[in-house]
Amino acid sequence: xxxxxxxxxxxxxxxxxxxxxxxxxxxxxxxxxxxxxxxxxxxxxxxxxxxxxxxxxxxxxxxxxxxxxxxxxxxxxxxxxxxxxxxxxxxxxxxxxxxxxxxxxxxxxxxxxxxxxxxxxxxxxxxxxxxxxxxxxxxxxxxxxxxxxxxxxxxxxxxxxxxxxxxxxxxxxxxxxxxxxxxxxxxxxxxxxxxxxxxxxxxxxxxxxxxxxxxxxxxxxxxxxxxxxxxxxxxxxxxxxxxxxxxxxxxxxxxxxx
Amino acid sequence: xxxxxxxxxxxxxxxxxxxxxxxxxxxxxxxxxxxxxxxxxxxxxxxxxxxxxxxxxxxxxxxxxxxxxxxxxxxxxxxxxxxxxxxxxxxxxxxxxxxxxxxxxxxxxxxxxxxxxxxxxxxxxxxxxxxxxxxxxxxxxxxxxxxxxxxxxxxxxxxxxxxxxxxxxxxxxxxxxxxxxxxxxxxxxxxxxxxxxxxxxxxxxxxxxxxxxxxxxxxxxxxxxxxxxxxxxxxxxxxxxxxxxxxxxxxxxxxxxxxxxxxxxxxxxxxxxxxx
Numbered sequence: 059x060x061x062x063x064x065x066x067x068x069x070x071x072x073x074x075x076x077x078x079x080x081x082x083x084x085x086x087x088x089x090x091x092x093x094x095x096x097x098x099x100x101x102x103x104x105x106x107x108x109x110x111x112x113x114x115x116x117x118x119x120x121x122x123x124x125x126x127x128x129x130x131x132x133x134x135x136x137x138x139x140x141x142x143x144x145x146x147x148x149x150x151x152x153x154x155x156x157x158x159x160x161x162x163x164x165x166x167x168x169x170x171x172x173x174x175x176x177x178x179x180x181x182x183x184x185x186x187x188x189x190x191x192x193x194x195x196x197x198x199x200x201x202x203x204x205x206x207x208x209x210x211x212x213x214x215x216x217x218x219x220x221x222x223x224x225x226x227x228x229x230x231x232x233x234x235x236x237x238x239x240x241x242x243x244x245x246x247x248x249x250x251x252x253x254x255x256x257x258x259x260x261x262x263x264x265x266x267x268x269x270x271x272x273x274x275x276x277x278x279x280x281x282x283x284x285x286x287x288x289x290x291x292x293x294x295x296x297x298x299x300x301x302x303x304x305x306x307x308x309x310x311x312x313x314x315x316x
Numbered sequence: 317x318x319x320x321x322x323x324x325x326x327x328x329x330x331x332x333x334x335x336x337x338x339x340x341x342x343x344x345x346x347x348x349x350x351x352x353x354x355x356x357x358x359x360x361x362x363x364x365x366x367x368x369x370x371x372x373x374x375x376x377x378x379x380x381x382x383x384x385x386x387x388x389x390x391x392x393x394x395x396x397x398x399x400x401x402x403x404x405x406x407x408x409x410x411x412x413x414x415x416x417x418x419x420x421x422x423x424x425x426x427x428x429x430x431x432x433x434x435x436x437x438x439x440x441x442x443x444x445x446x447x448x449x450x451x452x453x454x455x456x457x458x459x460x461x462x463x464x465x466x467x468x469x470x471x472x473x474x475x476x477x478x479x480x481x482x483x484x485x486x487x488x489x490x491x492x493x494x495x496x497x498x499x500x501x502x503x504x505x506x507x508x509x510x511x512x513x514x515x516x517x518x519x520x521x522x523x524x525x526x527x528x529x530x531x532x533x534x535x536x537x538x539x540x541x542x543x544x545x546x547x548x549x550x551x552x553x554x555x556x557x558x559x560x561x562x563x564x565x566x567x568x569x570x571x572x573x574x575x576x577x578x579x580x581x582x583x584x585x586x587x588x589x590x591x592x
Contacts, residue, residue, distance in 0.1 A: 091396055092397060115345050115346055115347070115499045116345070116499055116500070116501065117499065126397070127396060127397035127398070127559070127564060127565075128346045128397055128559065128561075129346060129396060130345055130346025130347050130396075130499050130501075131346070131559055131561075132347070132498065132552055132554055132559060134499075135347070135498050135554060141500070141529060143500050143501065143502065143504070144345050144423070144427050144501045144502050145427040145428065145430065145431045145502065145505060148423060148427050148428075148442075149427070149428070149442070152424070153443055153444075176420075176449075176450075181449075184408065184409060185409075186405075187393075187400075187404070187405045187409055188394075188400075189392050189393050189394030189400070190392050190393055190394075191392065191420065191421070191448075192371075192391060192423050193392075193422065193423040193424065194422070195422045195424075195444060195445060195448050195450065196422055196423075196442075196443075199443070199446070200443070221449050222447070222448055222449045223449070223450070224448065225446070225447035228447055233447065237447045238446065238468070239446070239447075
């Protein structure tokens, strides 16, 4: 399959490449479907070949040749080192403390990195009923650290969540410890505009990086709270030719399989 | 030892084991989702069911849209990799075709609830739900407990003991022993947690050959076995057929409005063999 690597880099491609870079080699990563799965597999095919991908369907060490549409495609089981029952993947492997990185998306995030994937609007009569928690609350609590990947807008980066499905830093620093959560929480939030990281003292997410061509003003406009900006703001390195080629080939496998 | 599994037609198995008002769990984590059994329940017009399933998937979207359910117990209700389950959303957001009560959990919580049910325990234990609003909204089935040995605060989740558990499997022998391989999900837990159970299979064979990683549910632990070739489509049966990802993507459009959903159901489910 030949894939052209010329042409403009889309915002989603930029976000996926940056998310892949955030995954270092030889880590054990619990992967959600969609953008997290694309980014984790891109990392595996580029700089992190020894990364272990775990999907909540119970596949450990999956090395899919084509991108899965669901978290339980046959390809994930066929290419896995081991396939275990679902109660085991959550109890022994996630709760057991064997996951280095949890890779999550959500519909809403607040300034302390808490996530909503349950409803938009009121719970009893929601404006939008979202899929719900899935594996996210325990991944957010248990993984040693969490990478969040989501598109940024005033509707998704909100002052107040409509529902708290998964805990980032709770309502104040120290909450994770008080709640007995072993993991560090979201250490990086990657969006289509830039990268946010928590302040070491306050845990509030601050803009630390913008993607090429994106201004701070634009990121502020797309954030529902008064966004803090790091004194040491960086610009994201554009995707390399290899990253872009691998990503496009990977995405083409999903389209070809459907 | 329980009685050995009865080998029945799918139509008879559903008629015998699934009743109006039952709590019913059709499981299969992405793999081996019992679509054929769900369609038979729709054709036999079961009503007021409490549907239980970690990932409702398309089969519960269809059953909810067809008016079979009054309550849903679940942990993730989307079309994987595609988007919303539109019939589920229509029921929750607009009470169509009937209101749907929700009891929602996380995957880890649901898995613990099934394992507790299979173990004949009243609740399962996990480190979970703390700091989330799920605690408030599903408080009848989630509670904080204190470990009697360490004093640690933990979370208890009420066991699931459905009236009927339904799963699909690759094959069974003529005695009703069931063999499952690939992603095994919660297939074993749900059969053992349920008061009655029904297993549909791709094929019934003379003898079960050993398979790496396979589990076997002995006949005396299973209620009924029914042959249903391609009974997991559009999900998949490992080593039989692949997941029909194209259908999952097409379902988004089919299910988006009530009329196109109704037409699809009339053509593809209600008129199939075995109409009640």
